[in-house]
Every structure is written in C-alpha cells, then in structure tokens.
Amino acid sequence: MQQRLRRKARSLLEQGQVDWIIGFEPGSLRFTTTPLITKDKDDTDRLVVGSFIVNNLSNFLIELSGRVAIVAKGCDSRSIVSLIQDNKVNREDIVILGVPCPGIIDLSKVEGLVARDRDEIDDIARQDGVVSVRVGGQQREFPAGQVLFDNCLGCELPTPKEYDILLGEATSPIGEPTASQETLARLKDMPPDERWRFWQQEFGRCIRCYACRNVCPACFCKRCFVEESEPQWLLPMPRWQDNLIFQAIRNIHVAGRCTDCGECERACPVNIPLRSLTRDMYDIVADLFQFKSGMDIAAAPLLTAYEVEEAEDLIR
Amino acid sequence: MAGSKKIKKQDLAQLLSQWSQEFSLFVPSRTSGLAEMTEYDGQDISFLGWYRNTIIPPKASFLPHMEEMFSFHRNKQGHQLELPPLEEQKRLIFAIRPCDARALTILDNVFEDTYPDPYYRGRRRRAILVGLGCTNPYDSCFCTSVGSGPSETTGVDIMLTDIGDELVTRGTTKAGEELIAGSGLVKATKADQKRAEQSQEAARQKVTRKVDTRDMASRLQAVFDDRDYWQQIAAKCLSCGICTLLCPTCYCFDINDEGSPEKGTRCRSLDSCAFPVYTKMPMENPRDEKWRRVRNRLCHKYEFYPMLFDTIACTGCGRCIRLCPVNWDITQILEGVPELSQAEGPK
Amino acid sequence: MAQDLEWEPRLLGLLCKWCSYAGADLAGTSRKKYPANIRIIKVPCSGRIDPLFILKALHLGFDGVLVSGCHPGDCHYQTGNYRARRRIALTKRFLEGMGIDRRRLQASWVSASEGVKFADVVSQVVKELKEIGPNKLFVGERNSDATEAQAKG
Numbered sequence: 001m002q003q004r005l006r007r008k009a010r011s012l013l014e015q016g017q018v019d020w021i022i023g024f025e026p027g028s029l030r031f032t033t034t035p036l037i038t039k040d041k042d043d044t045d046r047l048v049v050g051s052f053i054v055n056n057l058s059n060f061l062i063e064l065s066g067r068v069a070i071v072a073k074g075c076d077s078r079s080i081v082s083l084i085q086d087n088k089v090n091r092e093d094i095v096i097l098g099v100p101c102p103g104i105i106d107l108s109k110v111e112g113l114v115a116r117d118r119d120e121i122d123d124i125a126r127q128d129g130v131v132s133v134r135v136g137g138q139q140r141e142f143p144a145g146q147v148l149f150d151n152c153l154g155c156e157l158p159t160p161k162e163y164d165i166l167l168g169e170a171t172s173p174i175g176e177p178t179a180s181q182e183t184l185a186r187l188k189d190m191p192p193d194e195r196w197r198f199w200q201q202e203f204g205r206c207i208r209c210y211a212c213r214n215v216c217p218a219c220f221c222k223r224c225f226v227e228e229s230e231p232q233w234l235l236p237m238p239r240w241q242d243n244l245i246f247q248a249i250r251n252i253h254v255a256g257r258c259t260d261c262g263e264c265e266r267a268c269p270v271n272i273p274l275r276s277l278t279r280d281m282y283d284i285v286a287d288l289f290q291f292k293s294g295m296d297i298a299a300a301p302l303l304t305a306y307e308v309e310e311a312e313d314l315i316r
Numbered sequence: 317m318a319g320s321k322k323i324k325k326q327d328l329a330q331l332l333s334q335w336s337q338e339f340s341l342f343v344p345s346r347t348s349g350l351a352e353m354t355e356y357d358g359q360d361i362s363f364l365g366w367y368r369n370t371i372i373p374p375k376a377s378f379l380p381h382m383e384e385m386f387s388f389h390r391n392k393q394g395h396q397l398e399l400p401p402l403e404e405q406k407r408l409i410f411a412i413r414p415c416d417a418r419a420l421t422i423l424d425n426v427f428e429d430t431y432p433d434p435y436y437r438g439r440r441r442r443a444i445l446v447g448l449g450c451t452n453p454y455d456s457c458f459c460t461s462v463g464s465g466p467s468e469t470t471g472v473d474i475m476l477t478d479i480g481d482e483l484v485t486r487g488t489t490k491a492g493e494e495l496i497a498g499s500g501l502v503k504a505t506k507a508d509q510k511r512a513e514q515s516q517e518a519a520r521q522k523v524t525r526k527v528d529t530r531d532m533a534s535r536l537q538a539v540f541d542d543r544d545y546w547q548q549i550a551a552k553c554l555s556c557g558i559c560t561l562l563c564p565t566c567y568c569f570d571i572n573d574e575g576s577p578e579k580g581t582r583c584r585s586l587d588s589c590a591f592p593v594y595t596k597m598p599m600e601n602p603r604d605e606k607w608r609r610v611r612n613r614l615c616h617k618y619e620f621y622p623m624l625f626d627t628i629a630c631t632g633c634g635r636c637i638r639l640c641p642v643n644w645d646i647t648q649i650l651e652g653v654p655e656l657s658q659a660e661g662p663k
Numbered sequence: 664m665a666q667d668l669e670w671e672p673r674l675l676g677l678l679c680k681w682c683s684y685a686g687a688d689l690a691g692t693s694r695k696k697y698p699a700n701i702r703i704i705k706v707p708c709s710g711r712i713d714p715l716f717i718l719k720a721l722h723l724g725f726d727g728v729l730v731s732g733c734h735p736g737d738c739h740y741q742t743g744n745y746r747a748r749r750r751i752a753l754t755k756r757f758l759e760g761m762g763i764d765r766r767r768l769q770a771s772w773v774s775a776s777e778g779v780k781f782a783d784v785v786s787q788v789v790k791e792l793k794e795i796g797p798n799k800l801f802v803g804e805r806n807s808d809a810t811e812a813q814a815k816g
Contacts, residue, residue: 027643029456034643037551055642060552063606108349117368119455188760196762196800205350207372207381210591211556215641225715227593233719235572237382237585241801245718248761252714255753267641269371269558271349280760284753306745308735311752316771316784 001168005071005097006047008165012069013041018095019066024053031107031124035060047071049167051105051126054149056261058083058217067093073101075151077160078259078294079217085294085301086257088220098163100171103144103152105131106266110147114140145176150275151262154180162297184276199244205270206243208236212264212274213250218257225249247274251281256302258282259294321485321501322508328361328483331499332410339408339444342377344370353377353409367411368452369633373564374409374416375423378439379586381561385435385571387581402438411448415459415631417471419564420445425625426567444491447472448483450519456634458525458647464631466519477512484512527650529628533619535653540615543607549649550610552642557588559636559644560613565629568594589613614649672726672792674785676703677712681739682774683731689778697782698789701729708732710743714754717768726798727767729788731781734772744772763800766791 005023012018025036025046033052036043037060049071057070058079072080077096083089105126107118114121114135123134129144145153154177159170178185187195210226213219226234226246234242251258260282265275285291288311291302299305323331335341341356344363352372386397420440427436450457450466459465469475473492476483484504487493504512539545560566570587574580587594589612595603603609621629630646637645678684684705690697702725706712709732717728730751738744751770759765769791771784 028637028645028648029643032643034645035552038548059554117454190762192759192762192764194762195760199761200803202348205348207557207561207586209557209561209588211554211558211641214554214556223593225713233715235574235583236570236587237572237583239382240803241722244761245722248718248757249715252750252754252757255757263641267556267558269562269639277761281753281757284756284760288752288756289749303746303749306742306749311748314752314755314770315748316769316787 001099002047002049005049005099005167006044008097008167009044009047009069010041012095013039013044017067018069020064020068021047021070022057022060022064022068023047023071023097024049024055024057027052029118030121031105031118037064049099051103051124051131053099053101054104054263054266056215056217056263059215059263061089061094061217062220067095069095069097071097071099072160072163073099073104074155074157074160075101075259075261077162078157079261081162081294081297082257082259082301083217083220084297085299086220091297095165096160096163098160098166100159100166100168101152101155102158102171103148103155103174105147106149106152109149110142113142113146145174145179148174149262149266150180150182151260151279152180153177154260156292157295161295181276181279183273184279187276200240202272203240203243203247206238206240206247206272207270208238208243208246209269211267211269212247215263215267216250216254216258217261218254218259219250225253247272247277251277254278255281256285256289256291257293319486320504320509320512321496321499322479322482322504323485323501324482325361325364326481328364331501332356332361333358334499335408335410335495339406342374342407342409344411353412356410363411367448368450368454369413369416369635371562371635371639373419373562373633373635374412375419375564375567377407377409378420378436378443379423379427379567379569382583382585383435385582385584387579389579390577402434404438404442407439407443408446409443410446411476412445412472413450413633414447414466414468414470414472415457415464415633416564417445417447418464418468418631419471419633421471422565422621422625422627422629422631423567425627444474444495445472446474446476446492449475449477449516451478451515453519453523454634454638455525456637457523457632458527458634459632460520460523461525461527461529461647462628462630462632466523467516477515479508479511479515482508484508525634525647527647529618529650531656532628532650532653533622535656536615536619538656539654540611546607546611549614549652550607553590553606553610553644554642555590555592555606555609556641557590558639558641560588560590561586562635562639563630564633564635565617565631589616614646618650670797672700672789672797673724674701674727674729674789674792675720675725676701676729676731676785677706677709677716678703678773679709679711679732679739679744680705680707682733682737683709683771683781685775686731686773686777686781689776690782691778693778695778695782697785700789700792701785708738708740708743709747710738710740710745712747712750714750717754718758721763721767721798722801724798724801726795727769727788727792729785730768730770731773731784732770734774737774764795766795767798 009021023036024033027034056076058076084091125132131147132141153174155173158173258278336356342353343356344367345354351370353374384400386399388395388397427433469488473489475486487496568587569584571584573582617629720728732744755768769788773781
C-alpha cells in the first residue's frame with residue numbers, strides 16, 4: 001500500500017493534478033509519524049502508512065490554497081466530508097487517497113502494558129490481530145484490541161466511503177464499541193453530582209493550551225469565542241470553571257461535525273478524558289436526529305437541517 | 317567531588333520530612349498520568365521508581381500558571397490597591413533535573429533584571445534547588461547541545477547523583493552546603509565518588525540527540541527573511557500552546573482585570589506566542605500568519621535572547637518534542653537551518 | 664435582610680423579539696400575574712441564542728434559563744426557531760450528561776398572543792427550579808469574581 005501511495009502521490013504532483021500532498025512521514029521519535037505537507041514531488045518518497053498514522057490530516061485542508069491530495073483513513077474521510085458539507089473545502093479541489101485502516105496503536109496503552117516508556121521499547125510489530133512488543137530482548141504479545149486507541153475500537157468507518165483512490169483492500173471495523181467508551185459508561189452510572197465533581201476535578205488540570213481545539217478539523221473559526229474580548233465570555237486564566245465551560249461549549253459548537261476521531265483526547269498534554277464529552281455529544285446527535293457526521297456527502301449539515309416536527313418533547 | 321556526602325534511598329523519606337519542617341517542600345508526583353512537582357505531604361518516595369521528568373515544569377513553582385497581582389476597590393478616597401503577601405518564602409524543590417534548574421537561571425535574567433519582579437522574586441530568592449542528575453535521559457533530551465548536561469549543576473544548590481541504592485550529595489552553593497552540613501549525612505567514600513562520576517558519564521553518553529548550535533544565532537539571522545523557508549517549517553504546526561506553556565524557559569504572560577471598576581483583581585497568567593491573538597492589537601496583528609509566529613519562537617530562543625543574555629534560551633528538556641501533537645521537532649528544525657556560507661561567516 | 668427571605672430562584676429569560684417577548688408584554692398589559700424571579704433579555708430570534716449564553720448564565724449564578732421563541736413554522740426569519748430547537752435539544756441533553764440538572768435549561772414556544780401561556784410557563788419553571796435548589800455548580804475555590812458574587816448570594 002505504501003509503494004502505491006508514493007507512486008500515486010508523485011504522479012499527481014508531476015502531472016500537475018494537485019499542488020499539495022498531505023500525508024504522513026516517519027516521525028522523529030520511535031513509533032511515531034508526523035504530517036508531511038509538501039509541494040515537492042521528491043518528498044513523496046517519505047510517505048508512510050501503517051499502525052502509527054494517527055493524525056487527522058483534514059485539519060490542514062483549510063489553510064492550503066490550491067488543489068490538495070490528502071491521505072485519509074476512514075475517520076479522516078468523514079472529517080473531510082464534514083468540511084465539504086460546511087463549504088470550507090471544495091470537493092473538486094481535493095483528491096482523497098483513501099487508506100483502509102485496521103486501527104491505530106495507542107502508545108500510551110502499550111507503555112502501560114509493558115511498564116516502560118516509548119523510548120525504552122525496542123520494537124512494536126503487528127500481524128493482523130496481534131501486536132508484538134519487544135522490550136529488552138523479551139517479546140510479549142497482545143491482542144490488538146488491548147493496544148488500539150479507544151475510538152478505533154468503536155470505529156464505524158474504517159474504510160473511507162468517499163475517496164478518489166482507495167489504496168488497499170477494505171477492512172472491517174474492530175467491533176468493540178463498549179470498550180471504546182468505558183469512561184463514558186462509568187460516568188453515566190454516576191449520579192449527576194458525582195459526574196459534575198468528576199469534571200470539576202479533571203478540568204482543574206487544564207492549562208488552556210487549546211490543543212484540543214486546534215487539532216480538531218471541526219474547529220475552524222478564525223476567531224474562537226474564547227478570544228472574544230467584547231464581551232469577554234471567558235478569561236484566559238485556567239480556572240476549572242472557565243476551562244469546563246470552554247470545553248462544554250466547544251463540544252456544542254462542533255456538534256454534528258465531530259466524528260469522534262479522538263484527536264482531542266490524544267493531544268491533551270494533561271490527560272483529560274475529552275472523548276467522554278465528544279462521544280456523549282456524538283451519541284446525543286445520533287439519538288435525537290439520527291445523524292452521523294461525515295457519513296453521507298449529500299446530507300445537509302446538522303444545524304442547517306430540520307424536520308418539521310422533532311424534539312418537541314423537550315419544549316413546553 | 318571532594319566533600320561529598322551521601323544518603324541511602326531508603327532514608328530519604330526521613331530527610332525529606334526533616335527538610336519539610338523548614339521549607340515548603342516540592343517533590344515529583346503523578347496524578348492521572350500527569351507528572352508535576354507538588355507539595356510533599358509525608359507521602360512515600362515511590363517517585364524514585366518512575367520519575368524521569370515532570371510534564372509541568374518546575375518553573376510553575378516560581379512563575380505559576382495563574383496568580384493575583386493585586387486586588388482593588390474604590391472608596392471615597394479613590395482606588396485602593398491591596399497586594400498579596402510578597403514576603404520571601406522558603407521553598408525547596410527536590411529532584412529537579414539539571415535542564416529545569418538551568419532554565420530557572422534563564423528566567424532569572426528576565427525577572428531579576430532592571431525591574432525585578434516582586435512576585436517571582438518572593439518565591440525565588442530563598443528557594444533551594446536540590447538537583448537530581450539524570451540516569452535515564454529520554455531520546456528527546458538534547459541538553460548537551462545547548463550548554464547543559466544530565467549532571468550539570470547550573471542553578472542548583474545541591475546536586476544528587478544516583479549510584480544505585482544511594483544518592484551522592486554535594487553542595488554546589490553556599491546555601492546548599494549549609495543545608496547539607498545541618499542534615500546529618502554521612503561522608504561519601506572515594507569509591508562512592510568514583511561511582512558517581514561513572515554514573516554521570518554514563519548518563520551523558522545516553523543523550524543521543526544532538527544538534528550543532530554553534531553560530532545558530534547567525535544562521536537564523538541569515539535565513540530570517542526567507543518566507544518560503546519559514547512557511548514550509550511552520551506548515552504542520554497547530555498554533556496550540558503546548559510547547560510554550562510546558563517549556564521551562566518560556567515566560568510570557570498576559571494580564572487581565574476581573575470584577576468591576578468598583579472592586580476586582582488584576583491577575584496574570586501564562587500566555588503563548590504561538591496563539592494567533594498573541595500580538596493582536598486594535599489596528600493590526602504583526603504575527604497573524606502562522607509562519608511568523610513559528611519563526612519568532614525559534615528565533616527568540618536561539619537568536620534574540622542569546623543576543624541579550626549570551627545564553628540559548630532552551631535547555632534541551634525535550635518536553636516540546638514529546639508532547640507536540642504533530643511531532644514538530646525543534647532539533648530537526650535546527651539541523652535544517654542552513655549553514656552559513658563562506659561569504660557570510662559568523663557575525 | 665437577604666438572610667430573612669427564603670431563597671428565590673433567579674431565572675434568565677431569553678425571549679425572541681417577535682413572538683415571545685411580545686407575549687410577555689401581553690401578559691403584563693393583561694395584568695396576568697407571574698413570578699418576578701425572571702429577568703428578561705430580548706433577542707431578535709431564538710435562533711440567535713448560542714448555548715454559550717446559557718452556560719455563561721449558569722456561570723454567573725442564574726439558577727435556570729428559559730429560552731422562548733415563535734412556534735415552529737411561525738418564525739419571523741422562517742427557520743431560526745428550527746435551529747434553536749436543535750441547539751437547545753442537544754444542549755439540554757449534553758449538560759445533563761455533564762451532571763447539570765436538565766430542568767435548569769427550559770424552552771418554550773410562546774406566540775405574541777399567548778400572554779397567558781407565558782405567565783403559566785414562567786410559574787411552572789420557577790416551581791421546578793425551587794425543587795432543584797440553588798445553582799452551586801460553579802462555586803469553588805479560586806473563583807472568578809462572578810462566582811464569588813453568586814456565593815455571597
């Protein structure tokens with residue numbers, strides 16, 4: 001798949017069909033990849049796929065002008081479709097290089113299982129449903145379900161539906177949706193007061209780095225509400241009250257466009273379980289309006305559509 | 317190494333309890349996977365088992381993420397200001413890494429300069445830094461390339477070297493020596509000192525990430541106006557605040573008033589030059605474009621600050637590399653800054 | 664003295680100018696009594712309401728928020744209330760998911776001629792808020808000024 005991708009990307013640039021390629025190249029740390037954004041056809045030799053291509057590259061589409069070929073896993077393709085629906089990107093301007101994805105390995109889970117940091121691990125290899133981790137000469141094997149990202153476990157679209165070129169054979173979902181939402185399920189079992197105290201505590205750690213917002217393809221406002229000073233809704237001071245409101249409103253603002261790609265939770269440097277909020281909103285949207293973002297390119301965005309009668313039981 | 321003392325790791329808890337009588341003592345701790353320095357409350361010293369470095373840098377003890385500068389209220393005589401207590405506290409930061417201790421000396425240049433910052437000063441003046449030399453540097457550490465190293469003592473008052481079951485202890489400042497003298501520690505033998513030296517050398521060898529930072533200021537200056545170069549460098553940056561807010565040498569802050577004209581407080585909080593609104597003013601925003609912000613950050617650390625204070629404003633702790641969501645790696649970028657041509661030469 | 668009175672919930676009303684605000688006006692001119700717990704802000708359309716307003720109101724100390732607009736199909740701007748309906752619905756559920764009582768955010772359709780309905784809605788909402796109790800959601804250490812004011816009552 002990787003060779004095919006490199007050849008295709010190179011030829012797209014050579015033939016002038018696109019101005020930019022966005023994909024992944026090996027990162028500077030072991031078992032990582034990093035976004036490759038380039039106009040240079042020789043850079044395409046560095047493109048990689050595999051179990052570590054975690055970023056949601058659709059985030060970069062808006063800031064590039066010209067035609068773009070973009071490597072997209074299933075979840076990324078949903079974000080792209082969502083951006084097209086929001087008129088932030090034209091379908092004709094992008095070439096989607098679809099990558100069927102069997103799930104991405106979460107290094108923090110691996111680190112936890114082998115009680116070692118990433119730079120102390122010798123090798124991580126994957127063969128179908130088994131991930132082998134070699135540490136200090138010793139090899140241990142884990143079922144993939146134990147080391148993939150939570151949102152990958154509940155993935156609903158591993159193979160892009162919307163694409164120009166599909167670079168491999170379609171894969172099926174991991175099919176462990178329960179495992180993908182353990183924290184959220186635990187929260188749902190708590191009484192409301194306890195739930196609120198949980199979030200109060202979690203947001204005490206928030207440092208307002210805005211990585212969650214900046215890594216999200218659905219957050220594309222030129223001026224975010226937290227940056228407004230007339231009126232100033234939230235102060236930049238990282239008090240838990242303001243941090244919590246920031247995240248709550250961010251989730252409401254991206255409702256219907258969030259695809260549960262999990263990037264926000266991965267990016268958070270202080271380990272706040274943000275997916276427990278995003279996933280909740282995702283489920284609420286599905287339940288109330290039978291809508292799943294990015295699944296149908298012809299669908300209208302959630303908040304521009306309406307049924308004549310819906311949700312009336314919540315209104316007096 | 318002469319005059320070194322030592323302490324068994326199993327006796328450490330007792331020493332910390334003793335010190336905590338005299339100082340506000342901070343040790344590494346970990347909650348929900350977040351490692352930071354927190355106040356010692358008699359807990360065990362199990363951090364020795366997992367501690368490599370914290371995520372939140374120890375600068376937070378001196379330049380907190382958020383603090384009140386003063387409160388005010390208006391009465392018949394006009395606005396009255398009330399300052400928070402600014403008396404000098406006695407703090408002890410235990411097991412600070414050499415990179416983070418050195419970083420505090422970099423902050424000192426800024427906060428103890430022409431207009432000393434009373435808030436920072438109050439915490440910094442009588443603080444004792446007990447450094448713990450690294451035995452297991454990360455692959456993202458590059459302290460040896462920026463004038464530091466896993467056993468360097470810049471900024472610390474006491475240096476601890478891990479030799480297995482024991483920590484060799486050496487005072488590197490007068491305050492440190494005095495503290496050790498009063499702590500009832502046994503002398504380190506010549507053999508202990510040899511082991512300490514070996515441990516330090518081994519740690520140094522483990523720092524494999526290297527960047528040639530000679531002439532970096534001139535190299536950056538030479539490429540400063542190359543917009544295409546910087547746009548390419550900045551392409552994958554997200555403009556979040558992770559690298560800046562978690563950097564031990566970053567010190568930019570924002571000031572906000574809250575309340576009403578009648579009664580309120582003025583607070584400062586850490587800011588980030590990576591944010592798009594960082595330089596936003598009513599009329600314009602000089603760094604509206606991302607590449608300008610990325611260029612600024614790199615040049616501040618490796619060109620502008622060194623021009624003022626003769627030190628690179630980076631201590632190679634590697635947090636920015638480890639925590640960046642897109643793996644924007646400052647060492648890779650620095651490697652890629654073009655070498656000076658023969659004509660240019662160092663300035 | 665504030666301490667002598669029983670706690671009264673403070674309700675923020677975000678009423679659309681064309682229907683609900685007029686309906687509230689009508690309740691007033693008809694001398695229809697309704698609780699004075701409500702403070703009203705006029706918005707051009709219920710679709711103008713960003714859930715940010717609702718959360719900010721709770722942050723400032725309001726015990727509840729009532730969003731009211733035109734009946735579906737009657738929006739002065741055609742579709743504003745449809746947007747509001749979707750937004751309020753998911754905001755209500757989401758806030759509940761975070762641990763906020765769902766009765767703190769209420770919504771109603773009140774037309775310009777429904778003065779009586781408006782009065783009834785406010786009475787019912789205030790009654791429910793009294794059942795839930797005061798909003799202490801955002802009170803805590805390191806308060807911003809807003810929550811400090813709220814804590815003082």
